[in-house]
Amino acid sequence: MNDTPTKASYWQAAPMAVIFALFFVVPLVVIVVVSFWSYNQYSITPAFILSNYTDIFHGCFAQLPGLCTTFATYLQTLIFCAEVWALTLVIGFAIAYFLVFEVRSQTMQIVLALVCTIPFWTSNVIRMISWIPLLGRNGLVNQMLLSLGIVHKPLEWLLYSHFSVLLAFVHLNTVFMIVPILNSMARIDRSLIEAAHDSGASGWQTLWNVLVPLSKPGIAIGSIFVITIVMGDYITIGIMGGQQIASVGKVIQVQTNFLQFPLAAANAVVLLACVLGLIWALTRLVDIRKEL
Amino acid sequence: MHEKRTASFYLLAAFFALFVLFLYGPTITILILSFQGPQGGLTFPMRGLSLHWFAQLFRGIGVVDIGSAFWNSLRLGIIVMILTVVASVMAGLAFRRNFRGATLLFYTAIASLIVPSIVVSLGIALEFRIADGGVKAIGDAFQVEWIWDHFTTLMGLFTSGLGAHLTWTFPFGLLIMFAVFNRFNPAYEEAARDLGASPWQTFRHVVLPIIGPAIAGVALFGFTLSWDEIARSSQAMGSDNTLPITLRALTTTVTTPAIYALGTVTTAISLTVIGTVLTVVTVVQRRRRRHGSDAGKGV
Numbered sequence: 110m111n112d113t114p115t116k117a118s119y120w121q122a123a124p125m126a127v128i129f130a131l132f133f134v135v136p137l138v139v140i141v142v143v144s145f146w147s148y149n150q151y152s153i154t155p156a157f158i159l160s161n162y163t164d165i166f167h168g169c170f171a172q173l174p175g176l177c178t179t180f181a182t183y184l185q186t187l188i189f190c191a192e193v194w195a196l197t198l199v200i201g202f203a204i205a206y207f208l209v210f211e212v213r214s215q216t217m218q219i220v221l222a223l224v225c226t227i228p229f230w231t232s233n234v235i236r237m238i239s240w241i242p243l244l245g246r247n248g249l250v251n252q253m254l255l256s257l258g259i260v261h262k263p264l265e266w267l268l269y270s271h272f273s274v275l276l277a278f279v280h281l282n283t284v285f286m287i288v289p290i291l292n293s294m295a296r297i298d299r300s301l302i303e304a305a306h307d308s309g310a311s312g313w314q315t316l317w318n319v320l321v322p323l324s325k326p327g328i329a330i331g332s333i334f335v336i337t338i339v340m341g342d343y344i345t346i347g348i349m350g351g352q353q354i355a356s357v358g359k360v361i362q363v364q365t366n367f368l369q370f371p372l373a374a375a376n377a378v379v380l381l382a383c384v385l386g387l388i389w390a391l392t393r394l395v396d397i398r399k400e401l
Numbered sequence: 402m403h404e405k406r407t408a409s410f411y412l413l414a415a416f417f418a419l420f421v422l423f424l425y426g427p428t429i430t431i432l433i434l435s436f437q438g439p440q441g442g443l444t445f446p447m448r449g450l451s452l453h454w455f456a457q458l459f460r461g462i463g464v465v466d467i468g469s470a471f472w473n474s475l476r477l478g479i480i481v482m483i484l485t486v487v488a489s490v491m492a493g494l495a496f497r498r499n500f501r502g503a504t505l506l507f508y509t510a511i512a513s514l515i516v517p518s519i520v521v522s523l524g525i526a527l528e529f530r531i532a533d534g535g536v537k538a539i540g541d542a543f544q545v546e547w548i549w550d551h552f553t554t555l556m557g558l559f560t561s562g563l564g565a566h567l568t569w570t571f572p573f574g575l576l577i578m579f580a581v582f583n584r585f586n587p588a589y590e591e592a593a594r595d596l597g598a599s600p601w602q603t604f605r606h607v608v609l610p611i612i613g614p615a616i617a618g619v620a621l622f623g624f625t626l627s628w629d630e631i632a633r634s635s636q637a638m639g640s641d642n643t644l645p646i647t648l649r650a651l652t653t654t655v656t657t658p659a660i661y662a663l664g665t666v667t668t669a670i671s672l673t674v675i676g677t678v679l680t681v682v683t684v685v686q687r688r689r690r691r692h693g694s695d696a697g698k699g700v
Contacts, residue, residue: 341517
């Protein structure tokens with residue numbers, strides 16, 4: 110590595126920097142600015158008002174401990190976050206452990222890891238739709254349960270419900286846990302496990318006191334991915350919830366469709382603050398820089 | 402090393418098998434159901450086997466123009482792929498040296514990966530809306546007739562839409578390049594330079610072949626992520642539609658297996674791209690292992 114900057118570095122980095130500036134940094138600034146603008150049915154007008162923010166939390170604090178719509182929506186989204194996080198973490202950890210420590214040939218490891226990642230490169234919408242023939246009222250699962258006599262009428266909560274949203278989230282996002290945890294685990298020195306074993310640690314003790322701490326960076330990165338995806342989601346909740354379940358992302362989408370841009374922008378700022386807060390909390394929990 | 406398999410191996414292997422079934426089962430189900438007979442419905446049983454729903458798909462379902470959405474997605478995907486490869490390789494090279502703003506650019510890329518897509522999408526939409534207002538104001542101020550007559554919006558597939566997709570593909574491209582250049586031995590470049598190669602020759606004949614497989618990987622991410630992108634596209638495409646957006650709209654209106662047929666076609670294209678890239682990478686690496694370096698062989 111060469112530590113002296115040259116002109117080459119600047120023009121080489123320029124295309125990426127320009128695109129990020131134009132389509133990521135400026136839009137974020139625009140959102141913050143517009144969240145203070147006023148609007149009517151037809152247009153948005155530059156201003157500096159706080160009413161977009163006060164509208165979001167209107168009556169929320171007076172109503173406590175009752176939940177206003179905004180708080181209820183955030184709570185609902187946070188519950189999804191917690192559930193999806195716990196499920197993807199356990200599944201992702203088990204899969205990564207299997208690939209790193211139980212599969213012996215390296216070729217097999219690569220092939221099986223690819224098997225886990227290939228769906229990531231196919232369409233999320235299609236992967237959601239593909240649950241319909243399985244979970245629908247006359248779907249495969251209900252047909253099976255009926256013919257086995259386990260239930261007497263089709264289960265209604267399988268599709269377009271909290272359950273189906275959760276299922277789709279886990280289906281789509283476990284890969285974001287597997288890959289970082291796999292990456293951390295692959296770096297663990299095997300002799301540490303042997304040492305733990307020789308010192309009389311049981312399998313669970315080794316897992317909890319050696320493997321989990323050493324996998325922490327991967328767990329943290331995977332958690333950040335999963336939590337931010339679920340926090341901002343409106344596609345999965347929309348399709349799998351039959352457009353009946355509220356989420357923060359969906360609120361923003363609906364307000365955009367009604368051209369209430371400043372209100373949507375204020376909501377986006379609040380959402381962004383929440384997401385950054387969660388990430389901050391996570392990095393407190395595990396000091397990523399120290400772990401790397 | 403070859404001790405007996407423990408119980409945990411079999412337990413985890415079974416768990417892994419179940420997970421793979423969970424991953425692929427549903428998709429395989431709709432692949433099968435898309436060949437439903439003309440009388441068939443959205444779920445089993447299969448009533449015959451036919452290409453009926455594919456034929457219907459190509460005739461068009463409802464008012465939605467699937468053909469144009471298809472071409473939009475394909476063109477956009479290819480352009481995103483090319484730009485992602487070029488920008489990621491260039492940025493990857495830049496990051497091998499310390500330059501001012503390197504940390505900032507890196508964290509911007511990471512942020513672009515984790516900021517919720519709805520926020521990015523809304524931001525781009527607002528940015529272009531304000532820019533539209535600006536263009537119209539200029540038109541009024543300078544009495545530009547062309548703007549009065551022809552200008553509607555700057556938003557579109559290859560402006561705001563393209564930008565939205567790049568904010569999603571660039572971080573992946575950059576991270577892959579990081580992984581590659583972290584393991585890259587600069588001795589090869591030094592050797593090329595010592596032998597009198599120009600910087601461009603060094604890049605073209607030494608660096609590029611070595612990072613070739615990774616570039617294929619970046620291309621794979623670039624195309625597939627754009628081809629399937631929906632969350633960032635939703636507000637940023639203007640009046641144009643991409644295939645995933647169309648597909649999502651169809652989920653609420655179409656109640657025939659035609660939607661599965663569309664799913665099959667889309668997935669087939671994704672799998673073709675994935676298959677091609679993986680094959681190319683494997684073949685290149687095999688050939689390299691066979692014809693690889695003769696260092697240490699006493700030639």
